[in-house]
Structures are given as C-alpha cells and as structure tokens.
Amino acid sequence: MAKIKKDTDLMDRRVYRIAAILIFGAVAIGFFRHFISLFIISESYAVTSPWLSSIFPPEMHGQVTSVVLIPLGLLVVTMFRNVVGISTFGTSTPVLLAIALRETSLIFGLIFLIASGLVGSFVRSHLSRLHILLIPALSIVLTVAATSMLIIVLVLHHQGSVPLDYFSPLSIVVITWMIERFAILQLESGTREALKTAAGTLFVAIVIYGIIRFHLISHFLLLYPETILIITGLLLLLGRYTGLRWTEYYRFRDLMKK
C-alpha cells in the first residue's frame, strides 16, 4: 500500500490561497454591490435596506437573521474549541443555545436550562436504581425535562412575570438535546467530565449571545451576506492551526517548566 505523507507546506499554501480568494472575493463583492447601489436607485440593490429582507416577508425576518448568525456563532465555537481548548456538546449546540437565549432572554433561558437539567438528572438517578435499560430511561428523562419546561412557563406566566411567547420551540429543542448529551456523557465519562462540558457549552453560548445581541451585527450580516464567505475563509485558516490549545499549556505545565 503506497502511502505518501502529504507535504504540510504545500497543504498550508493551498489552504491560504483558497482562504484568501474567499475573504478578498467577499470584500470585493461587498464593495461592488455598495458602489452599484450608489448609482442604481432600486429597491433590490439598495444597500441601506438589506436585500435579504426585501426577499423575505417581514414576519420571517427573525428567522432569516438567525440563519445568517449561525456561521458567526460557529466561528466563535471553533475558536473556543480548537484554539482555547474548551470542550462543548457538539459544535452547533452552543450556537443554537445562544440563538434560543436571544429568543427567551438570557435569564429565563438559563432558568429553563438549569431547572429542567436538575429535574432530568434527579429522575435519572432514581431510574438507575430501577435497573431500566438505557434508551427507555433516556426517553423518560427527556419527557420529564420537556414537560417541566412547560410547567415552569405556566407557573411564571401565572405569576405575571413572563409573557407566554418566551416559550420558544427552539429553546425546547436545544435544552432537550443538551440534557440528552449530558446524560450520555455522564454515563460514558463520569459526572465531572459531563459538568465540565456543560459549563463549557454554556460559557461559549453566553459569549455568542453577547455578540449576536447587538443589532448592528445582525443588521450588517443581513446587509452583506458576503460576510459568510469571509467566515468560511477564517474557518479554513483555523483548520490548519496545529499549534497548542491554551488548555494544553495548563495540562502540560509540568513539562513546560523544564
């Protein structure tokens, strides 16, 4: 079997070239569209009103914004995972959680997450004593967690502290998904590892939430969707980052001392 090690320098150069094409190409397209819009006064070319929002009806604008924010969030997750070295449940979970937090507001999102997580793990610890098989047990936990979210919303609404629309479908999906990942990781690698990963996911999600809550950023992404090409270019560059992660400096601290 002939196996030739790929020349790393060559690979690096290729990646740099593609990334440069993406980034500079996107900037060029953006400027071109901006330039054209100065001369052609037409609804669909006007840079001052985002063309994405002229395509979609107003009631869908929130969803369109969420979609263009996903690549930005993924860039942040990739940085945290590959450069900083924080572990998260999957790659997209922190992004989806951040978008869910945007819909529910930070505090109520966290209340949902923590409360249903606590209820879920309480149920799970009792189920394990009954010697229930894995998949039915997990399904019971998720059922209880989803129902508890409904109850929390009803209770909070009854007290008059929240309007009912805080109960967004996305937040239920994301939180249920997170509880499943947490339970599986807890079984596979122990509670400590699961808590560490949950904390990492939450931390990254809050950072992304802090970035995407600025309307300027989502507005810019709607105005210039070319930015997604720039993000792809940056992700390509991160894909060739082979240096140590920040957490590895800590892990290998005894070796570094020498």
Added chain:
Amino acid sequence: MKKLNSTGLLGLNRRNASYSSVWNDSQHLARADDKLKAKAMLQEIEIPVPETYSVIEHQFEIRSFQDAKLPQSFVVKPARGREGRGILVIESHTDGVWRKKNSQLLSRLEWELHLANILAGLYSLGGRSDRVFFEYCTECHDVFSEVTYQGTPDIRILVYRGVPVAGMLRLPTKESDGRANLHQGAIGVGIDMAEGVSLHGVHHSRYTDIHPDTRKPVKGIRIPFWKNIVEIAVKTYSVFQLGYAGVDFVVDKLRGPMILEVNGRPGLAIQLANRIGLLDRLNAVDAYGKSIEEKTWQERLHIFNELLIDSVHRIPR
C-alpha cells in the same frame, strides 16, 4: 514560546491534522476498534492475545447463556468498547452470584443488565449496538505486584509508521478501580526504550514518583520480555496498517506478553510520562524517508535500534 519549541510538544490539533488523520484511514481504524476482529487478525500471524471463551451477540442469548462453561476467573468486555469502559473482571462465580475483582458481588439482575447495556452500545464507540465477549483473565506479573492496585498494569507502545517511538507503563490505582486508564486515575510511567526500564510517573497530569496506594517507587522496574514486546509492536503494523497507533500489551504471569488492543487514537499523556515532547522522535522517524511503513518488520526493527543509538530516542534518566 521558546520553551515550547525546545520541548517539541505534540498537541491535539497537530496530532489530528498531521498524524492520526494522515496515517490512519477510517477503514483500518474500524478494524482495530473491533476487538474480536482485531484478535482474530493478530492470531493469524501468531501474535499472542488473551483467549476468547465465548461471544454474545443478541439480547435473547443473555438469559440462556451458560456461564458454567467459563472458568472461575474471566473478563467481560464490549467488542467495540472504548477507554476500558464496560469491562468487568470476574474473580469467581457460582450459580447466580458473580464476584468482582474488587470483592463486590453481582446479582443475576445486575449481571444481565450489564450484558444488556453492553449490547445496547452504552460503552461503545459512537453508541452503536455491540457484542459482548468473555476472555482469559490475565494474571499480574510479579515484578508489578508492588506498584499496582487490584488490576493488571499494561504497557502502551506508541508505534509511528511501524517504528516504536515511545512507551508507557500504566499502573491501576484505587481511584481508577483497577483499570489501567489514565483518565480514570491510573498512573502513567515513562519507559526507557532501550532497556525496558520504567522511569518517572505522571498522575492526573502532575509528576509523581510513587504509587499513591502502595507508596512504592514506580521507577526502575524492568519490564519482562521487553525485546519481545518491541518486536511484536513492530509486527503489528503489518496487520492493522495504522501509522499512528498505541499498541497495548499485558505481561501475563503464565503466558508472557500478549496484545490487549490496538488503539488508533492514542492520547498525548505519554509525553508527560516520559517528560519529553514527541515531535523530535516523530521527526527522527520521518527522516528515514517516504516508505518506511512498506519495509519488512525486520527492517523497521533495525530502524528502531538505529534510533536508539541516536540520542533523540533515549531519555535522560
């Protein structure tokens, strides 16, 4: 930053981008991940592995399983288990009661649940459904008896492109529950590749020189059958064709060295145990040119011996 270059540390990013993804393709990884398949392949070229007594593939077989045919002491393993999860060491068993190595007793209900969970894929890579097998329970060799707690220590040899580059002795502790897994609290001890003698240890990423439970020094243990172990590790490449692999051995009191498993995603802690970054050694192997891995095992063993003379491959004591 200067310090970093001098230690030549290999991080996860570089391991993934430049080593494991380049040298281990997914088909070969899948073969090594399935322990039953891996054992059969090793037996074909007469590499010693622990004997398999029996295999369970389906849920319905659990009830009717005749464990009376098994010897008193045996090990239960998931075929595609990872990081030593789901492994059950049984010391003795009578009708309906199983006694674990740590003297805990298992009832029939607990026993059947454990087997069912393995089949459901609870301990397996990617959570896919799995098989259970029962195998020979290795006995701890006398040289390790003072530096181990309950379990059997194992020896990991990191083999890069068919050439061994580093070794680590893994000692079970009370915390790791008799398992030789560093994540679970076992101790990793570096090995002098020329002599097969243990060096310093590492416990949870911190340097240590004594075993936390027996309080005995981990340094200076001469690993029995070291030359055989290295030779088998070199031969293993031809079986699995994983260019960046950890080959895990156990030295049995009666039967000598055997391969427990071949790991296609070996961790980075071996650097801490040997108190050295891996990059210099990996580069030294790469310096031998493009097709080292296609050479015969004798030629690769020769490269290993040549590298030993080179100072890069030896650890300052």
